[in-house]
Every structure is written in C-alpha cells, then in structure tokens.
Amino acid sequence: MTTHAPTTRASKAAAPTAPAPTAPAPTRSRALALAVLCAGMLMIVLDGSIVTVALPAIQQDLGFTPAGLTWTVNAYLIAFAGLLLLAGRLGDLVGRRKVFVSGLVLFTAASLLCALATGPELLIAARFLQGVGGALASSVSLGMLVTLFPEPGERGRAIGAFSFVGAAGASIGQVLGGVLTEALDWHWIFLINLPLGLTAALLALRVLAPDRGPGLRAGADAPGAVLITAALMLGIHTVVGTAEHGWTSARTLGPGALALVLLAGFLVRQALTATPLLPLRMFRSRAVSTANAVQVLVIAGMFGFQVLVALYLQNVRGYGAAATGLAMLPAAVAIGAVSLLLSARLSARFGERAVLLAGLGTLVAALGLLTRLPADAGYVVDLLPTMLLVGGGGLVLSGLAALGMSGAGEADAGTASGLFNTTQQVGAALGVAVLSTLATSRGDALAAAGRPGAEALTGGFRLAFTVAAGLLALAFAVTALLPRPKK
Template identity: 70%
Template sequence: MSALPTTNPPRSRWLALGVIATGMLMIVLDGSIVTVAMPAIQADLGFSPTGLSWVVNAYLVPFGSLLLLAGRLGDLIGRRRLFLTGVVVFTAASLLAGTATSPGMLIAARLGQGVGSAMSASVSLGILVTLFVEPTERGRAIAVFSFTGAAGASIGSVLGGLLTDALSWHWIFFINLPIGLAVLAVALPVLPVDRGLGLAAGADVTGAALVTAGLMLGILTVVQIDGQGWNSVRTLGSGALAAVLLAGFVVRQAMARNPLMPLRIFRSRAVSGANLVQILMVAALFSFQILVALYLQNVLGYGAAATGLAMLPAATAIGAVSLGASARLNRRFGERSVLVAGIVSLIGMLGLLSRLPVHADYVTDLLPVMLLAAGFGLALPALTALGMSGAGDDDAGLASGLFNTTQQIGMAVGVAVLSTLAAGRTDGLLAEGASGAAALTGGYRLAFTVGAGLLVAALAVTLATLRRPPGLPAGTAQHAPAKHAPPAEHAPAPAETA
C-alpha cells in the first residue's frame, strides 16, 4: 500500500507548503531563539553555569535522536497525522516553557519541545516531495522550505533579542502559541490525508530501540564533552556504548524482515553524499550562528536586541538568495554546481571570521561576513534536493527523517567540538596573561578556522560523491521516479505561480 497522499489541487498544495514551512520555521526558530536570552533565563531561574547548557541540550537530545524513528513512523501511520501530533506536542510544551518557574520545569518543557519538533520535522520533507512531483515545482517548493532552515536560525537570534529586551524571556516561548494554533487551523483542511503503509509493513521494534538509544546516547555524549572532557571515562564509555548500539542497529537492518531503515536508501550516492556533506556543513556553521552572537555580546558588549539586529543582514541575505534565486540557479546549473558555489562562499565567510579583531568595526569587519552568509541560501536548497532525490515514495518519510537527523548530528558535533576548542584556547590565552576580550576573541578565531576546515572537507565530499549521472543535463535533479504520480488532470498549469 502506498504512503502517498490523495491528490490535491494546485492551490491546496501551495497552502500545504506554507503550513509545512511555517511549522518548520517555528521549530528552527526555537532552536536558536533561546541563545540571546540565556543570561536572562539564568538570572531569573537561578541556573548554575553547567545547568544552563541543558536549556539547549534538553531540546537537542530528543530532537536529534527521535528524527529517524519518527520519519519511518510517519511512513507507517501517515505523515499528516504525525505532523499534526508533533505541532500539538510542541505548542503545549512551549506553553509550559513560557510559564516555567524553576530550572527543572523549563528543562522538562524543552524535552517536550524536542519530542514535538522531531515528530513534525521528520515528515515535513516527506510530505513536500510527494506533493510536488514535477521537477520545476519541486525546486521552488524546496527553496521555500530550505529558507526556514537557512535563515530561521538568524531570524531566531533577532527575534529572541527583541522579545527578551522588550518584554521578557518568557515570550520567546509564548510566541510559539499563536503560530502553532495557526498552523493547526490551516493544516487540518489543506494537508493531504495519507493512509500510511501500516505498522505491519515496518514495525521493527528492536531496530527502533537500538537506533533511538544509540542516537540519544551518542548526542548526549557529544553535547557533554565540553563539561566532561574528551578523555574522561564517562565520555569514552558512553561514546563506545553508543557506537555498539548503532552498529547493532545496522546489523539488525540488514537482517530484519521489515527494517526500520532499509539500507537500500544508502545505495544512492546523492542521499549518502548529501547527508555526509550536511553533517560537515552544519557543524561548521554552528560557529557562525552561535559564536558570532557570543562575540558580539561578550567582546563587543552588544545587548540582546542589538545582537539580534546585527545578525539581521545575514538572515536577509540568506532569505533573498534561497527564496529568490536558488530554484532558478538549480534548474540552470544543477544542484551540485550551486552547492559548490554556496560552500565556497561560506568558506570565505569563516575565513574572514578567523581574522576577527578584538575591537571590530561592524561595517568593515562584520557586515561583509553577514552578506557572505548568503552562501547558506545557495547551499541548503541544493543539498536538500540532493538529499531527497534518491528516495522513492514509500521511503520519503524515512529520507526526510534521515536528512533531519544528520542535520542535528552536525549541530551536536559543532557544539561539542568548536565550543570546546574555543574554550580551551581562551583558557590558554588567559593563562598567558591576555585580556578577557583578547582571550575570548582568540578562542572564537580558532573555532572559525576549524569550521572553515570542515567546510573544505564538505567541498571535497561534494566534488567526490555528488556527481551528475552520465547523460543527465545540467539543472536536472536525479529524483527517484514516483510510483504513483498524480493524474494528468491534477497537474498544475504551466502559468501557475506560487
């Protein structure tokens, strides 16, 4: 039985895309909106310096570890049902977070937000690629969707700063309530009803337990490296156990009758290569999304609102490129070429940041960096199209969950590696007698340099693995053939616009 939705008229498809993109924007915003509000949260709720990191980690761990399971569950029980359930859970958890009066209450709410986010995010791309089967329309839809990931984090920094300064940190969570309710109100009539394959088609309970436990333990290990250290018994032990669990999951998938994650999906060079590139790229760009905000506040003395406004040109540049040009460029030059151009731009961005002075001038030292962030608006839509191009209809939810999972793995790796390197370099410079501002800047520079190196590795993987198949013209994505394409009478008219 196919997991495809019932056919929707063109206008409903674009409304459905708007619902999916808005839901994803809410999720992406929540991942970054807390960054600039962390000092206010700590002061109000009495978090310890170590405990404060769990405002982020309590969201990241369930989100990253449940995406793959949730993606396959969407294929089995219906992606619409899982998406709507996730929005409900996320919105309810946001209300709890906004009313939190203790660290424990806020951490519990953030766990709930992570679970709801995983449910909705895991199937979003799966819904999209089954709604838009015509290559040109799919390219435009992916460009809109990718904007939420490419610019959403920067918008979150802007919004978080403004809400924290103008109202209070509580409103960075309350803002999700009207958005979530609006998404539900529009989604119910416009999201296509899909039956799903049925639990009997892939209810691999053992595999689900192995991969969920392995990912959760692995991400937990990574995000705690900053506090535990690389060589601690706890880090090495939990990391080894996570590796064993994930290896057991792979073995299980090769032998299971109805695997949770059919290994055939990795036969596609596009899928495998795109997911590896994403891990490297997202890990590198953590240094931009988070460390630049910390530099603005801790070194240059910007307030929360000023930090958000300083990041606004990046969000604007990313949005202009991803929404305005990326789909046309992908059609004309091909996703691989556009991805290469985007990564090169991002390497230049982090290269400039690696030379950031202690007393930077915003216009000359930081504004060019913000504008080069437009490379993310080129890279992510192209990478998303490549990451979903090898998935058939029955595996669309799985491929969506996998792509989102590698994004979260990249984020966790970036948090652990780059923040640990920056902190170690800062401590070393302080021991040598450097000023606080100089030591912090030196730590950030090292993280930016390593991030640039990760992007160079991403570029190498792109050139080596994401090759256009022989005979395929430039600008034509290698998408898996749809098993149940929409009937001709439901195809959009050529003149239709979004």
C-alpha cells in the same frame, strides 16, 4: 499455468508497500500546504535559537545553577535529534499528516508548560516534550513537500522556500528572543508559540491531504527503534556534555563507545530484519549518501559559526541580546534572497552539483575572512562582508535538500526526511561542541600567556573559525567527487 514465486525477506525489504497514492492537488492548494509546512518549521526553528538569548533571565528567575542551565537547551536537543529517524518512519507507516499535526499540538502544549514553569525541573521536562513534538513535526515536513511537488522546477522552488525558513529562522529567533526578553520577560518566548502552533495545526488539517500508510506491521521494527533512539540520544548527550567533562574523560569515552555499539547493533538489525526502520538500500544512492555526509560537515561549520559570532559580539564587542540578533540579520536576509530568487533557477540550468559547489566555495570564503578577525573589529568593515557572503548558504541548503531526497519514493519519503533532519542535528551538536571547546581552550591558553582578555578571547574564536572553514572545505572536496550529471 501461472506460478507465484515465494516472497522472501529480502524482497519484502526491497519493495515496501507505498502509502495510498493521492491525486495531485491544485496549485493554490499546494501553495497553501507549502505555507503551512513552512510555518510549522519556522516555529520549531525559532524556538531552537530564541531560547539562547533568554538564558541569563531564565537562570536568574528560576534559580538555575550554571551546569543546570545548559539542560534547557540540551534536553530539547537530545529529544529532537534522538527521535527524528523514528518519527520519520512513523510518518511513512501511519500517515505523514497525522504525525505532523500531532507534533505541532504536542509542541504547542509543551510551550505552554515552559511558560508556566516555576522551577528548573519542570522547565527541563517541558523542553524535552518540546523536542519530541518538534521531532514529530519536522521529520515528515520535507517528505510531504517532495510528494506535493513532483515536478522538478516546482520542487526546486518549494525546497528553496523551505530552506530559507530553516536557515533564516535561527537569526530571526535571536532578534525576537532579545526583543521579547528585554521588552516583556522570558515567558513570552514560549507563549508566542501558542497562537502560531494552534493556527498551523488547524490549517494543516484543512489544506494537507490525508494520507494512509500501510500500518505499523509493515515496518514497526521495535528493536531497531529502541537501538537507534538510544544510540542517538546517548550520542548527542555525550557530545553536548564535552563542554563540562572534556573529550578524553571517562564520562565522555564510556558513553560515546556505548553509543557506537548501539549504532552498530542497529545497522546489523536493519540488514537482517524483513521490515527495517531504515532500509539500507537508501544508501545505495550516491547522491543521498553524499548529501547526508556533506550536511554533517556544513551544519557543524555554520551552526558553530552562528553561535561563536554571537559570543564574540557579546563577550568581546559588548553587544546586547537584541543588538546581536540585528547584527546577524543580514545573513538571514542574504540566505533568503539566494534561496528564494536564485537557487531553483541556477539548479535547473547548471544542476545541483554545480550550484552546491558554488555555494560551498562562497561559505569557505565567508569563514576565511573571520580567521583574521581583530579584537576591535568594526561591524561594517570586518563582519558585514562575512554576513553577506553567508548568503551562499541558500544555494547549499537547497542543493543538499534536493540531493538528500532524490532517492526517496512515496513509500519512504518520511524516512528519508527523518534521516536528513537527523544528520542536520548531529552536525549542529558536533559543531557547537567541537568549535566551542577549541575556542575556549585556545582563549584560556592565550590568557595564561599574558594576552589581554579581549585579545585572548578573539584568538580562541579565530582558531574555531579556521577549523570551521576547514570543515566546509572538506565538504567542498566530498561534493566534488560526485559524478557530473549526464547532459
């Protein structure tokens, strides 16, 4: 006589229903699918940086106040970072292709609204919608990639290409934003998304295989979704507001404490509910936990580096928007060469841990060079070596993506992808807020002490670069604690 054990709440959480398996796609089809995923990611990453160089023109044309202007960036970042985790889980439940295409369509439509904006309010609202669309599309991209390429060698090469797009897209966006703004006007930085977004969405419907999740009832944790979305949005809003209110003001400490309470409530909810939005069993993987923790440190240091170097070139050395983007371009080229040509081969031979440590060591050296940056720096002597050494980021980003997705199965690849993207955005927000605050306060102190303007500004940047190098050194130490892979 066969008996069936009763299904418990714990067993449901431990063994989620996987989406219907699909047959492996031919190599050519998978290459086209990878190209579509990379194109969607490129458009979203480009938009994150292309706007920054056009901010002065937008302010002058639409009449933004200095404080209001920052919301053209913050509105996008809050929506994007706040919804990544929820969007990734939705992909697992209702189908990742459906969520990806919906995100591309919404992002493209919001880009048109941005271009047509005639006042600050409409532009900020449209940027928020762009963030929602970007979260939907990017949250499931990495999850679709790892299911498309199950073989380790192919997966490594695919992650290398995907990481290159993510890293190099920001630098390309700065160049493109400067050129479009100076040659045409700022509206074109949004209009360029229309053909890109529509083409990517139509191709996605043709080359990405449809997938069906178990449905919302299998994991639609509405209370958990409200808690984590509110916690992330409030937390990011608090961090980006420190530039205006300071780190110790009531307007920072109060919302920050509330965000932590909401996050704690979310974690308690995930431990108790039968259908968690973020299954806590994912954190049992030491590799996954370490990859997400290290990514916060790495992105905080490197995104802060990118913003501060651009400010140094413009405010101290007098570079224009397009010249600043071109000056940053060697870093993108170096990252691309390492990501596409070396990362997969080195990982296959030496393992992700060793490759990740080598890349982190290179980044520490790159930022270490900037701790002695002079006010009258020459580009070739003082900045180009750093730009080339930043190519080590190609090893770091690919290695982190591989580790971060290593514990993801078919049932929760979207959730793991959303979590990985969320820690990336949290690191970016923290890095810019902390390093910019340090640079500003140190520069003001030096100026008050009688140092010339350029030297005072450079002194502030040097302190920020020192802290950024320290964050990367800490990431190196945390990664070194990972156990060596078995031979």
